[in-house]
Amino acid sequence: MTENHKILIVDDDRNIAELLALYFSKEFFDTKISSDGIEALRDFEEYNPDIVLLDLMLPGIDGYEVCKKIRAAGNTPIIIMSAKGETFDKVLGLELGADDYVMKPFDAKEMVARVKAVLRRSMASQTAEERTAVQAVKGNDESVSYSGLFVSLTNYTVVYNDKTLALPPKELELLYFLAVHPNQVFTREQLLDDVWGYDYVGDTRTVDVHIKRLREKIKDGEDWSLSTVWGKGYKFEVRKN
16 A cells, blocks of 8 residues: 655654654655755655654744645645644644644554554545546435535535535545434544544544534534534434424
C-alpha cells in the first residue's frame, strides 16, 4: 500500500526527523524533511506529499498555523506530533483539521502504523467519491432526509435549510451514519469503528471534535437533533409530533 507514497516530515529536531525518515524509507515511503514552518509550507507546495507529519513547536511559523494553511489548501492528511499533551492542545489541533495527534516521545513503529491507517481512511474516502457517478447511474442513492435536512452519501451532498453545505468527508459520513440510525445511541468507540474504520488508532476525542464542528454548522431541526447521551455517546434523535 505504501509504495510511492510521499511523506513530508516537519520537525526542527533533526534527530527525530531523520529517525522517522529512516523508518518510513524501510516501508517504501518517499520522504522529505522540513525544519521550520516557512520551509514546510514551501515544501508542501513543491513536494505535494500524500501525508504530513507536523510538529507544533516550530521556528518561523508554528505548527498550528502551518496546519491551518495546509488544510485550507485541500484534504492532505495531517498527523500532529507534539510534546504538548494538554487536552486543549489536542482539541485545537484536531479542530484546525489534523487527522490524528501523537504525543512525544513516541515509538517510530507506532507512527508508521498510524500513518498507514490514516492513508487507508483517506484512500477509502476518495474511492467513495469516485463511486458517486456509478451509483447515481445505477440508481443506488444512499441518502436520508428530515425536515430541513438532506444528506446524500452518493454524491457527498448536504442540504440544510435549502442551502448546500460543504462538509469535509468525515463530518458528512458521521452525520449520515447517525441520521440513518435514528434514536440509536452509539458510543465513541462504535462511531470510530463504523465511520473511521476498525483499524483507526486515534483518540476517541476525534468524534467529539467532529460532532462539535457539525453542531456549529447545523442547528437542531423542528423534529430532530444531534444529541449527546451523557455517559454513553451520541444519537440522531427524532421526535414524533
